[in-house]
Amino acid sequence: MKTPEEIFEYLKNEFGEDALTFEKGDIGDPWILVDAASIKSVSKFLRDDPGMRFNTLMCLSGLHYPKEEELGVVYNLHSTELNQTITLKVRVPIDEPAVPSVEAIWKTADWHEREAYDMVGVTFEGHPNHKRILLPDDWEGHPLRKDYVPQEFYRGVTTRA
């Protein structure tokens, strides 16, 4: 069982300072901000390293930060073997929201990533079935962005109540 700080130190030895930042809000869980390019290798390390063993991806959420004009992806990991938890975060600019997919590492990421793409528009590189999941394939826009305005008509049907 390691605390997030210890996990951060452990990761820093492996991946160096540049790719990782340790952050914490006023309340709640701290998280590690990971460079988008290295999220896949960090994930693989976290899953396979004997000191980490994060065998489950509990949750993957997409976020929109309107002030910074960035999109974020949050990975909540848990290790059932060592009973430790860590939150990873990736932030990418909104014009170029490409994040490597971790579907190959945790299968459960498949649908979560599709949902994140559907809702906030993060694109996951290397995802085998990169399509919308909840909304129809030809829907316009990503509803969970803060500046989202619903389209007026969908296939000739009004979207207003």
Place this chain on the structure above:
Amino acid sequence: MAAILIHAAIPLTIILVYALVAIWGERKIAGFIQDRLGPMRVGGWHGWAQSIADLLKLIQKEDIIPTNASRFLFKFAPFMMFAASYAAFAVIPFSSAYIGSMINIGVFYLLAVTSILTLSVIMAGWASNNKWSLLGGMRSAAQMVSYEVPTIATVLTVVLVAGSLNLMTVTEMQAGNDTLGFLPNWLIFQNPFLIVAFIIFFISILAESHRVPFDLPESESELVGGYQTEYSGMRWAMFMLAEYADMLLLSLLGATLFFGGWNSPFGDFMGGPAWGFFWFMLKGLLLVFVMMWIRWTLPRYRVDQLMHICWNILIPLSFINLVLTALWEVIF
């Protein structure tokens, strides 16, 4: 001419009245088995008029024929199905005084006519032009063709003991009490192998009339409605009618072959044609009740398990049983 029409009308009346009662009865039985009341509103006492109300509703419903369906076959299938089960009633001896047609090959005729049922199911399944219907139709055809074999084998066992294909003759020889004096002279008590035969026969008729645990053709949780998926209104009602008629037909066949037909269980007491009809229907309806009871108790088999039961268990068993029965008859 008029005599023929009357002859034809009697089984039809019996089927129609029975269907109304049986549909209501099935719902009541289901209700009681499941700790509830079942239909209670229509007609006052225990919702006795529920089936009539349902019938009226079905008559009023729109007759929907899918655009891409094969129109003639789609329309024809339900009527053919009912005609097949109805035609088979001709050789059922309802009482010592009434049988539709006293032909010598009664049982054989019955089995031949009911084999048309299979075709009407395929017809309905294919003509609907729906994948669920087709899957249901094919399943059902495979099931009915397979289960015909043990049914025929067990019927043959009885014919072997009785020595006649005429159901009236079979019934007549079961009159009175046996040598011990307390058991009726029914075939099931005459030969121990006939008890086995009856069990196989009953399982097979459950499958032939699509009842749980063998109701795969219309299993609503897998195939939506099987071959009935696209049917509505009166055509669907015809299917239901045919299905209930089939249930009664096979139960009455069982009652004739194994339980003495219209013979009273108490020897001459309460005998005679009218009582004969009463006893016959009672025996048949008891078997129908057991079928309903099973329906509301058991889950359903999967299609490969169903075939396994038929080909690997029932068919070998029924043939072995046939041979053993023959030996028993030779020895005693």
Place this chain on the structure above:
Amino acid sequence: MELTTILFYLFALVTLGSAATMVFSKNIVHSAFALMFTLMGVAALYVLLYADFLAATQLLVYVGGILILILFGVMLTSQGYTLSFKTITVNLIPASLISVGIAALLIFAFLTTDWTISEVAERTDTVYDLGMLLMGDYILPFIAVGVLLLIAIIGAILMSTRLSAENEGVS
């Protein structure tokens, strides 16, 4: 006209009409269902000839057995699952030659035969007589046919099990 006569013409009409439908239908499943009506019509004609056992056998074997096999065969071929079963005409010239030849033969036979119409006694014990004949005079052919069918069944089982075993080996 008598009822029997009316029925005879009715069933003859059904038989011929459905036979024509079977031949001329473009849809192979429609043909198969038309064949069913033909077979049933023939069965009804057997009944009118007092051959009740034969009629029931016709229903049980041809309608209840062989026709279902045909339908299964048609539906399980690679034609797809929907209504798009189509027949095409092949070998037009040889087929028409053969059918014309057979028709000529039948008409010739029909015209040259000396038809005598005799009153047939109504038979009630057809099954008994049949049984006596099969188990008496014709016991040897009966047994031989039985053995032949048994061999065929065993062969079919063997072939299908070998095929499925090979398939399993592949996959």
Place this chain on the structure above:
Amino acid sequence: MIEVISKETGNKEMVINMGPQHPSTHGVLRLELVLDGEIITKVRPHIGYLHRCFEKYAEQMDDYAKVIPYTDRMDYVSAINQEHGYVIALERMLELEVPERVEYIRVIMAELQRIASHLLGIGAFGLDLGAFSPFLYLFTEREKILDIFEKVTGARLLYNYFAVAGLMRDVHPEFKTDTAEFVKTFRPKIKELNDLLSYNKIFIQRTANIGVLPEKVAFNYAASGPVLRGSGVKWDLRKNDPYSIYDRFEFDIPVGTGEVGTLGDCWDRYMVRVKEMEQSLRIIEQALDGMPDEGDVMAAIPKRIRAKEGEIYVRTESPRGELGYYIVSDKSASPFRVKARAPSFVHLSLLPAISRGSLIADMVAIVGSIDIVLGEVDR
């Protein structure tokens, strides 16, 4: 209607749509099945037919507490557990103390809801396999639980009963006796269920060795709850990561044993649910004993919720598995982002992995055994 030719076999395969209108897809799930005969070669679940924008609503509310009624509507079969997860997340975020009596009532309600949810799940599973009567027997029992809920909350399906650090209203005086009475009458019913359904030969034949989920695959797909436990993993958030006051109670974690077939098959998942109901009864009994009679359940509810900046991921054990709420706060009165990690959503994504090569009839059994609620899948 698309027909494809399989590259491997060269056989013509049939594509068939199971749902969204189908009797046994538990709502509006659509499964696109590629069939070879009746054998399934591919499954593609399509979801979104019941999408009601929970996450967007949560962001649009002007108060954290106003989200609670919407959590009810996610998994409408176990509404209490959904509320429970959300209020715990808020309490951790705001670092609030929850009164003792509130915790006890919450645990009792949550466990009753767990039983009610399992009753429906098990019953519907039986129904999928053609066993009609057990469904209605179980529904009778569920009605009793709903009666208790109705008397406490006024509602039978969507309760809106839990508040942040409190409850919307106190329980009525007969609550304890009502619940104790239910526990007493319900125990023998579990045995009845086992006799009628669990050990029924046909039922076992239909569920054993079907849809086997190995432990490794389960972890990779982040399975949780009865689905994970059915694969033989002793993992229950109430024990492994205790929340509320679950660490005070004594109960076992039932796991799949492979008793009638392979470990992790449909029957194991089913049986875990049956055994879990007994454990819930044990928890309820202990909670009824320990519940303080006095205490204001509404005193600690904050008038106005203002969270500091930060984020939190809180997970609880809902009847279907790990229900997680990921909440981000940006100091305003409404949540910046609420993401509900719904167990059904995750479990549905592993459906293709465990159903390849089975028959259509098995598909029904597999969908029934993972016990999804579409309201939660689509949210």
